[in-house]
Amino acid sequence: xxxxxxxxxxxxxxxxxxxxxxxxxxxxxxxxxxxxxxxxxxxxxxxxxxxxxxxxxxxxxxxxxxxxxxxxxxxxxxxxxxxxxxxxxxxxxxxxxxxxxxxxxxxxxxxxxxxxxxxxxxxxxxxxxxxxxxxxxxxxxxxxx
Numbered sequence: 001x002x003x004x005x006x007x008x009x010x011x012x013x014x015x016x017x018x019x020x021x022x023x024x025x026x027x028x029x030x031x032x033x034x035x036x037x038x039x040x041x042x043x044x045x046x047x048x049x050x051x052x053x054x055x056x057x058x059x060x061x062x063x064x065x066x067x068x069x070x071x072x073x074x075x076x077x078x079x080x081x082x083x084x085x086x087x088x089x090x091x092x093x094x095x096x097x098x099x100x101x102x103x104x105x106x107x108x109x110x111x112x113x114x115x116x117x118x119x120x121x122x123x124x125x126x127x128x129x130x131x132x133x134x135x136x137x138x139x140x141x142x143x144x145x
Contacts, residue, residue, distance in 0.1 A: 003143060004031065006041040006082070007070040009119075013045045013058035015104025016080055016138050023102040028089055028130040035084045035134060042143040043080035044070035081143040082136040092116065093128045102135070 006024070008016065015021035026032045035041075046057035046067040054077050057067050095103075100112040107114070113125045 002035070002039045004035070004039065004041050005044045005073075005075065005078075006032065007044045010046060010058040010061065012104060013043065013056070013080070016043065016082075017058070017140070018104075019138070021102070021104030022138065023099060023133060023135050025092070025095070025103065025131045025133050028132050030132060032134055033087075033089075033132040035087055035132075037084050037086055039084045040143055041082040041084065041136065042075055042078040043082065044073040044078065046070055047073055047077060075143065078142055079140065081139045081141060083139065084134055084136050086135040088133050090131060090133055091128050092125065092131055095133075099133065 008024075012021060012024075024032075032041075046069065048055045048057075048060075048065045048067050050065065055065065056079070095109055095112055097108045100107075100109045103112055105111045105115050117123070117125050
């Protein structure tokens, strides 16, 4: 069993918290492509330490706080743990409507395509890269608890 950090945007953290997200897709060259069922992923997200409390961007969508990048989030501050249940390799455009729903994105495949282009740039959907699709179970606690 391997533990890895995984970065999610605020909308995707909200989908995890709400139980709407049980899959993620990353480029096949990602370290996530080496994951195995049973591996654990601790979610890294934008955060801030304010007066001794940890705030999360997904819960506090304001620009009046100086948010810290997810890359700097220490493992001990993570509040979500994902246990890998399966993975498969596919081309980006092979995503099904049910998989788009499991990604936690509204609007099915069209919504997923729009999110992909927002994150990866204009015309990135058309390049149709090879991806790893990872399915997981979500636990609402720190990986070390």
